[in-house]
Amino acid sequence: MPLAAxxxxxxxxxxxxxxxxxxTRAATAAAFHPALADTGLRETYLDLPGHGDTPPTCPPTSQALLTTICAWLDHHIDAPALLAGASYGAYLAAGIARQxxxxxxxxxLVCPGITIAxxxxxxxxxxxxxxxxGWLDAAPTDLRPHLDTALGHRTPTxxxxxxxxxxxxxxxDHTFQQELRTGPGYALPDETADTPFHGPVTVLTGRQDGIVGYADQFHAMRRYPRGTYTTLDEAGHYLPFxxxxxxxxxxxxxxxRTGQRQTRTPQ
Known part of the structure; x- marks a missing residue:
């Protein structure tokens, strides 16, 4: 499938x-690459349909996005992959593990959404x-209310x-994104299903996350028999930063825990 990667x-x-x-995939790389550097993993960062450099090649529903990602994985990945995601990306990653x-x-799963509404x-x-x-002065005026709600570590840096x-x-494509966010297909059809996933799972949440919170993620741990849950103080919805x-x-x-221990020490 034509996903920019x-x-x-x-x-x-x-x-x-x-x-x-x-x-975009560039923002995702900024969030996750510092944690993945020198691990020996082959890192892939995707732009979802209608995001970044990927055109809106599917209907504006979360299920259509999930299906598109699965088709890309089927075509480009030879074996089961590790999946990482933040917020909506984590919501989709958990959905892929179910389906x-x-x-x-x-x-x-970092600050995952559990329910979309x-x-x-x-x-x-x-x-x-x-x-x-003045900690919010570097943010555009229209973004400040969102960051005031989202951030737990509240510094200018x-x-x-x-x-x-x-x-x-x-x-x-902002029109596509708006249609996705406001349409009836924003929630995955199996959003509330407690389908177990038996691989190693780590769920990280921010104690001051005013966007998705931290409590729903703990209750969802019943889906993950090999799951670790952590909530971090002085962290909100942008926990990686x-x-x-x-x-x-x-x-x-x-x-x-996944068996990926081939880390390299930087020279």
């Missing part, structure tokens, strides 16, 4: 990383501690890093 050149076991809604477990060796999510009761004066990541990559060292540590522990 960046793939690292080295041979090795595959890890395919799926993006947050509305973002096509033959394609998946393990899951790394915002009103159905269990969100934190307490606001994050206030950031320093984190804001600048997130804004830069959100502005990288291809333009995407807020706590990169902790993401790297938990990623390495997950890879050990």
């Amino acid at each position: 960046d793939r690292s050149p080295q041979a090795g076991p595959d890890i395919v990383c799926l993006p947050m809604f509305g973002t 096509r477990p033959d394609l998946v060796r393990g899951l790394l 915002p009103a159905s999510r269990t969100l934190p009761e307490h606001r994050p501690p206030p950031g320093p004066t 984190v804001v600048a890093t997130v804004v830069h990541a959100l502005n990288t990559g291809g333009p995407g 807020e706590q990169p060292a902790l993401l790297r540590a938990h990623t390495r522990a997950w890879l050990h």
Whole structure:
């Protein structure tokens, strides 16, 4: 299927990383590559249909996007792959594990959406501690309310890093994205199914994530008999940019559980 992809050149076991809604493979690489560097994995970053450099080649439904990703995996990946995703990408990765477990060796789910409807999510009761004066100044005015809700590690450096990541990559098709987000097919049809996935799973959540929360993800752990769940303080919905060292540590522990131990020490 015609998905724009960046793939690292080295041979090795595959890890395919799926993006947050509305973002690009470049933003996904900025989030996950620091945690995956020197692991011996062949990293792949995809632009979803209607995102980045991939045209909207399917109907604007989550099931159509999932089916497109599965077709790409069938065509490009020889063996079950490791899947990683953040937010909507993690939502889709979990859906792939339910519907096509033959394609998946393990899951790394970062701030995953569990239910797609915002009103159905269990969100934190307490606001994050206030950031320093001017911590949001580097963000465009229209993005500040979102970041104020999303971020737990509230510093100018984190804001600048997130804004830069959100502005990288291809333009995407905003009409397609809007139709997807507002249409009746935004939720996967098996969203609430407790279909078990028996591979190694790590779920990382942000304690101050005001977008998808952290409680629904814990309750969904019944789907993962080999699952590890962690919620991180001073982290919100952009956890890879807020706590990169902790993401790297938990990623390495997950890879050990998947049997991927061929790490290289940088020279």
